[in-house]
Amino acid sequence: MSNKEISSVFKLIGQLMELHGENKFKARSYSNAAFQIGKYPTAITELDPSEYPSIPGMGKNLVPKLEQLITTGHMDYLQQWLDETPEGVVQMLAIKGMGPGKVRTVWQEMEIESPGELLYACNENRLIDLKGFGEKTQAQVKASIEFMLEQRNKFHFASIESLMQDIKDQVLAQYPESKIEEVGEAARRSPVVNKLEFAVTEDVAELPDVSELKVEVDFHKVSAERFEMEVFQKSATKAHLDPLSIGSETSAEEVYKANNLGFIVPELREGLHEFAWIKEHGAEDLITDEDLKGCLHNHSTYSDGVHSLEEMATHLKSLGYQYFGICDHSQTAVYANGMKADRVLQQQEEIDALNEKLAPFRILKGIESDILSDGSLDYPEEVLEAFDFIVASVHSAMKMDEATATQRLIRAIENPHTKILGHPTGRLLLSRPGYPIDHRKVIDACAANGVAMELNANPMRLDIDWTWVPYCMEKGVKVSINPDAHRKEGFQHMRYGVMAARKGGLVKEQCLNALDLQGIETYFQL
Numbered sequence: 001m002s003n004k005e006i007s008s009v010f011k012l013i014g015q016l017m018e019l020h021g022e023n024k025f026k027a028r029s030y031s032n033a034a035f036q037i038g039k040y041p042t043a044i045t046e047l048d049p050s051e052y053p054s055i056p057g058m059g060k061n062l063v064p065k066l067e068q069l070i071t072t073g074h075m076d077y078l079q080q081w082l083d084e085t086p087e088g089v090v091q092m093l094a095i096k097g098m099g100p101g102k103v104r105t106v107w108q109e110m111e112i113e114s115p116g117e118l119l120y121a122c123n124e125n126r127l128i129d130l131k132g133f134g135e136k137t138q139a140q141v142k143a144s145i146e147f148m149l150e151q152r153n154k155f156h157f158a159s160i161e162s163l164m165q166d167i168k169d170q171v172l173a174q175y176p177e178s179k180i181e182e183v184g185e186a187a188r189r190s191p192v193v194n195k196l197e198f199a200v201t202e203d204v205a206e207l208p209d210v211s212e213l214k215v216e217v218d219f220h221k222v223s224a225e226r227f228e229m230e231v232f233q234k235s236a237t238k239a240h241l242d243p244l245s246i247g248s249e250t251s252a253e254e255v256y257k258a259n260n261l262g263f264i265v266p267e268l269r270e271g272l273h274e275f276a277w278i279k280e281h282g283a284e285d286l287i288t289d290e291d292l293k294g295c296l297h298n299h300s301t302y303s304d305g306v307h308s309l310e311e312m313a314t315h316l317k318s319l320g321y322q323y324f325g326i327c328d329h330s331q332t333a334v335y336a337n338g339m340k341a342d343r344v345l346q347q348q349e350e351i352d353a354l355n356e357k358l359a360p361f362r363i364l365k366g367i368e369s370d371i372l373s374d375g376s377l378d379y380p381e382e383v384l385e386a387f388d389f390i391v392a393s394v395h396s397a398m399k400m401d402e403a404t405a406t407q408r409l410i411r412a413i414e415n416p417h418t419k420i421l422g423h424p425t426g427r428l429l430l431s432r433p434g435y436p437i438d439h440r441k442v443i444d445a446c447a448a449n450g451v452a453m454e455l456n457a458n459p460m461r462l463d464i465d466w467t468w469v470p471y472c473m474e475k476g477v478k479v480s481i482n483p484d485a486h487r488k489e490g491f492q493h494m495r496y497g498v499m500a501a502r503k504g505g506l507v508k509e510q511c512l513n514a515l516d517l518q519g520i521e522t523y524f525q526l
Helices: 003-019 024-038 049-054 063-072 076-083 087-092 100-110 115-123 135-150 157-174 227-235 252-258 274-280 309-318 341-358 402-414 439-449 466-474 488-503 517-525
Strands: 180-183 195-201 216-222 294-298 323-326 362-370 389-393 418-421 452-456 479-482
Touching: 003 024, 003 063, 003 076, 003 087, 003 100, 049 063, 087 100, 087 115, 100 115, 115 135, 157 180, 157 195, 157 488, 180 227, 195 227, 216 227, 227 252, 294 309, 294 362, 294 389, 294 479, 294 488, 309 323, 309 341, 309 488, 341 362, 362 517, 402 418, 402 439, 418 439, 439 452, 439 466, 452 466, 452 488, 466 479, 466 488, 479 488
Parallel strands: 195 216, 294 323, 323 362, 362 389, 389 418, 418 452, 452 479
Antiparallel strands: 180 195
């Protein structure tokens, strides 16, 4: 059980207690424990139980509950609250804009007990006159419910990747001479997957029991002779297969060769831009994990990170990278412990000392500057000049219309200190749609001002979307694959950014952090 999963249990308890009108200080103790567990620097499951009381926010009454959760995977105290709460009411707690107080209001005053009922009430304008709501809140809640309902039974690829491998391992452990391979969306490394599909040879008599899994799993039994061809055809979209002439070929390689095409990797087989792409490039040109020389846009304990600046940098160096871009939050991001100018200076002095200690590895002095509502950056000129590079990102005022939001980004891009535009739409996959922007105008502005576009590698973001990578390449805009890491483990997200970049056809030469240390320093000085 991960710290995140443990944190979610304590958070839910706090929400349920508040929902039922429990003593607010008692409820807050669980919410605070959830926050502290979520940012705890090491895996709590690896601690000795005697160390649990030393976890910040872990009061003596909470320790036995934590121990039971870790030991059994279950907590009686949570179950007590769940038994008192209709399942649909619990689901409403996950609706953006519906905190425990608002859920309690609609539950008790309107007898609404599910997201579906709440959506109906929104459509009937029944929330407008309800205390704490109003027309604007009703519209936001309605949009959140509609989005949530649309995303049901969908999964981040990162969240089911290990399950996919486990299923393959189970089959091969029992039938070592057989073949099994993922096909469909997973084979194409789609950021969001509706179901897992596998091609498996007919000699597999007993398939793994998947009846208890939340994700749908389909097995396609095929003959050993047809296996490679079936994997190819079941891994590509219809739009990819339709233009191809397919005869007696037995593999993807033979199909592409027969159609006078170079080999197209599974990630690209979407039926979008790959046929134009393969005329100018080869599969060997695609960005790979090994091509990345540095890691930009990361956080430390100077803002809302879990590990210290030195811990983050030292860990990244141990992974074989040449440089580390620190981009803690700027001063306006109060919620994330954004840095005032004096703390910027303090951090940069520490960076100078660490660069001597860690040489030739180098920490680059960056900041994730909030883009303010008018498009300006978050510090006066004399502070902005002190950074090696700036990632400019939006974190607030995200309800703008497309024209206003686009102009806001363009103004930030035109600031001579901006080097990378961070997660340009602010989306959270399966949780929050991105705010509307004119991608072409934004990318054009990046091209005109020498600003790189971030592909935020956090598997919940993957923003900019991979479908816009071809236009970035067309306009000569470099793409920076950034993990937005808030802890050492966050560096592992780089690989999901690479997957998304490959789907977009990103080549090494167009990836900003494929530059070596000398190259990146030169780029930031331009």
